[in-house]
Amino acid sequence: MREESAMTDTRASWNDVGTQLNELGLKLQLHFEQAAAEGRDDEAKVKEALRAIGDAVEKAFGALGAAARDDAVREDIKDVGGAVSEALDATFAELGDRFRSVVKPR
Secondary structure (H helix, E strand, O other), X not given: OXXXXXXXXXXXXXXXXXXXXXXXXHHHHHHHHHHHHOOOOOHHHHHHHHHHHHHXXXXXXXXXXXXXXXXXXXXXXXXXXHHHHHHHHHHHHXXXXXXXXXXXXX
């Protein structure tokens, strides 16, 4: 059951990312339209650059979606998360030891 909850949280997180990217796209579109209304000569270049960025983002998130469904990738992410957690634990333990050695009880 915990795994289903984690998957739901993961989906919700990626849905939030998608929503935020959509909102960013709308804002960029408004700026583009404003620039076009001001008669800037580089309209075609800006339009092509925005299209290329959109295509790249779409491909990247498509790849991430496929990777998220891959059991081996999920296991690797879990392992990396564990390693990061262990590294942080060791770092904070060492910092705590250093702090205690500097700040001696009175």
